[in-house]
Amino acid sequence: MALMALAVALMASPARGAVKDPTVLTVERPAPVVWGDRATVTAHLRLQSGAPLGDRHVDLHIAGDVAGGRTDAAGTATFDLKTPVNPGTYYFQVTFNGTTTLLPSQAGGTLTVQPRLFTIRTVPSNPGLSFNLNGTVFVSDADGVARVQVSPTFDASLRPQAADKQVAPGVEERFARWRTHNGDIYATYEMYYQIRLAFVDLAGHPVDPGRVTKVDLKSAIGSQMSVPADSPFTVLGQRVVPLAGELQAKEVTYAAEDVVVDGASVIHVAQQRFTPSTQRVWTITLLFYSAHISVRDALFGFPIDTNVAVTYPDGRVVGMPAKDGELTLTALARGDYRVVAQGWGISFSWPVALSRDQQVELKFISYLDIGVATGLLLIVVLGLMLAGRPGMGQALRGIAWRRGAPVATAAVNRTAELVGAVARGPRVVRTMASGIFPPGSAQTRVAHVPTPVAPSAESSGAVKAPRVPRAQATRVRRPEAPEAPTDKATKVPAAQAIRAPRAQATRVQGADAPEAPMDKATKVPAAQAIRVPRAQATRVRRPEAPEAPMDKATKVPAAQAIRVPRAQATRVRRDKATKVPAAQAIRVPRAEPIRVPRVYVVRAGDTLRSIAATMLGDENAWPEILHANGDVVFDPDRILPGTRLRIR
Numbered sequence: 001m002a003l004m005a006l007a008v009a010l011m012a013s014p015a016r017g018a019v020k021d022p023t024v025l026t027v028e029r030p031a032p033v034v035w036g037d038r039a040t041v042t043a044h045l046r047l048q049s050g051a052p053l054g055d056r057h058v059d060l061h062i063a064g065d066v067a068g069g070r071t072d073a074a075g076t077a078t079f080d081l082k083t084p085v086n087p088g089t090y091y092f093q094v095t096f097n098g099t100t101t102l103l104p105s106q107a108g109g110t111l112t113v114q115p116r117l118f119t120i121r122t123v124p125s126n127p128g129l130s131f132n133l134n135g136t137v138f139v140s141d142a143d144g145v146a147r148v149q150v151s152p153t154f155d156a157s158l159r160p161q162a163a164d165k166q167v168a169p170g171v172e173e174r175f176a177r178w179r180t181h182n183g184d185i186y187a188t189y190e191m192y193y194q195i196r197l198a199f200v201d202l203a204g205h206p207v208d209p210g211r212v213t214k215v216d217l218k219s220a221i222g223s224q225m226s227v228p229a230d231s232p233f234t235v236l237g238q239r240v241v242p243l244a245g246e247l248q249a250k251e252v253t254y255a256a257e258d259v260v261v262d263g264a265s266v267i268h269v270a271q272q273r274f275t276p277s278t279q280r281v282w283t284i285t286l287l288f289y290s291a292h293i294s295v296r297d298a299l300f301g302f303p304i305d306t307n308v309a310v311t312y313p314d315g316r317v318v319g320m321p322a323k324d325g326e327l328t329l330t331a332l333a334r335g336d337y338r339v340v341a342q343g344w345g346i347s348f349s350w351p352v353a354l355s356r357d358q359q360v361e362l363k364f365i366s367y368l369d370i371g372v373a374t375g376l377l378l379i380v381v382l383g384l385m386l387a388g389r390p391g392m393g394q395a396l397r398g399i400a401w402r403r404g405a406p407v408a409t410a411a412v413n414r415t416a417e418l419v420g421a422v423a424r425g426p427r428v429v430r431t432m433a434s435g436i437f438p439p440g441s442a443q444t445r446v447a448h449v450p451t452p453v454a455p456s457a458e459s460s461g462a463v464k465a466p467r468v469p470r471a472q473a474t475r476v477r478r479p480e481a482p483e484a485p486t487d488k489a490t491k492v493p494a495a496q497a498i499r500a501p502r503a504q505a506t507r508v509q510g511a512d513a514p515e516a517p518m519d520k521a522t523k524v525p526a527a528q529a530i531r532v533p534r535a536q537a538t539r540v541r542r543p544e545a546p547e548a549p550m551d552k553a554t555k556v557p558a559a560q561a562i563r564v565p566r567a568q569a570t571r572v573r574r575d576k577a578t579k580v581p582a583a584q585a586i587r588v589p590r591a592e593p594i595r596v597p598r599v600y601v602v603r604a605g606d607t608l609r610s611i612a613a614t615m616l617g618d619e620n621a622w623p624e625i626l627h628a629n630g631d632v633v634f635d636p637d638r639i640l641p642g643t644r645l646r647i648r
Helices: 002-012 367-387 392-402 406-423 608-615 619-628
Strands: 023-027 038-047 057-062 065-070 076-082 088-096 105-114 116-123 130-133 136-139 145-150 165-168 171-181 184-200 212-219 224-226 233-243 246-251 254-261 281-285 288-297 306-311 317-322 326-333 335-342 345-347 350-354 358-366 430-432 508-510 598-601 644-647
Touching (some): 038 057, 038 088, 038 105, 057 076, 065 076, 116 246, 171 233, 171 246, 184 246, 254 281, 288 317, 288 335, 288 350, 317 326, 335 345, 335 358, 358 367, 608 619, 619 644
Parallel strands (some): 116 184
Antiparallel strands (some): 023 038, 038 076, 057 065, 057 088, 116 145, 130 136, 165 171, 171 184, 184 233, 212 224, 212 254, 288 326, 306 317, 306 335, 335 350, 345 358, 430 508, 598 644
């Protein structure tokens, strides 16, 4: 038995004198790891000569835990291990136990386990912004970054509560929204500023904010708001937007859209802009103007001391005294006003559109004006009444004629005719050849018909044109006359027989003349007798005559008979249609047809040339269409479909 035990011992023990090779084990320093993440430790095993030892077993000891591994062909062993429960610095050791031919070796190092932090970056970067995560409050540092330690099982999608911050008096930073950019979590904030408004006129003088009833603002991002005119308000001044691949804070500007004073808008839209971050007081310039009102007498023009009622654009009426007829109104809002003078008299409301400083003159009809106008009217009426009395008109005409006042005579004659037509009824028509025969000569002829005025011959349609040169013809309304006996020698009505050279006599319409000696032959005033040539006869109105005693010799009314020697009588052709002498027939021009403009509605593809070709038959007539539609066509090369064009 003893021999067998000795033999086994000899076989198990190495041979005396055998040498083992020494080994070297080194460990790379591991990088710090966040609590809850896995750590990596790398060890290298080689001979003392530097030759790697592959496929060898090594162990890692850390915080009471052992992890085993094997080296690869390069002698490297990598350990992927779970970090300790708590953050801190831990010592670890890697060991190689050796073999029958290799000596054991070992190496150690430290592993830093950092706490797990939830990190938030603020935009814009401001320190002191606080957050609350499950009861834990943490704030941003000087770089605008806020961090809080969490457990390894923390859900990174959770977001804490963000609080607003009063950065400065009148400046507040309010949380807007969470953003994830490039793997980081951002809390974006908007800056709000407290703003106050001030108002001035065009001269820079301050305006009472109490007069402003409405202020509308519009931001650069499209939001509109109505703000108070006399108290501070808060507006958004800065917001965060993605720009050039980064989150950046951008300023927000504002423009004044509408400011209303006294019911009228007093600014130009969007011409005054403001930036809240740089301007805490916004000064808005208002369109205020002045108006100087003068009140003058309508007839005599002297100033009138009275009150002026001013109606503002909002309908409010304010009365203001005009001292010595003058009133100056300042700081009036741009808009439409109405002014009227008030007092003992008559005045009319006058519109005033204020878009600049204006001078307004009001006409006031005072009682003095009314009295003067009434007196003049009474004088005129009295004069007409006196002129209408029997014999009064002839007396007035005689006085004027004797004093050599032709103009006054014409006025008196006209007045007497107008009044006489009402008072007496009969109408007197005289024809005079002024400049051919002297007044009062025996060769003058007159037609005196004391009868009512007859209907117009032109309206009855029974009159044709006299056969005279076209250049001398004039159109005069002439009533129809009843058929009268014709002179045997001249074949014309005896009352119209003419003794005169054909080339000299003319018939014109004359005014009434004063009483004059009567011609023995014609029984009419000698100064009014007329000799009229046929070619230059002028057509005059001639009323119808009632039946009158007939002259035995001429077979015409005795009062109108004209004794013409037969040898000197002029044969006058009678017009077949009117049964009157052809020289006295009225020629009515043929009425030209009235051309009613046509209307053409422009269609797509139409041009002025194509429209002219279609409607006028000549495309080169397009300037005529352009000239007739200058109010709707401003560019001949561009006409809009649906435009209504007038085609003449």
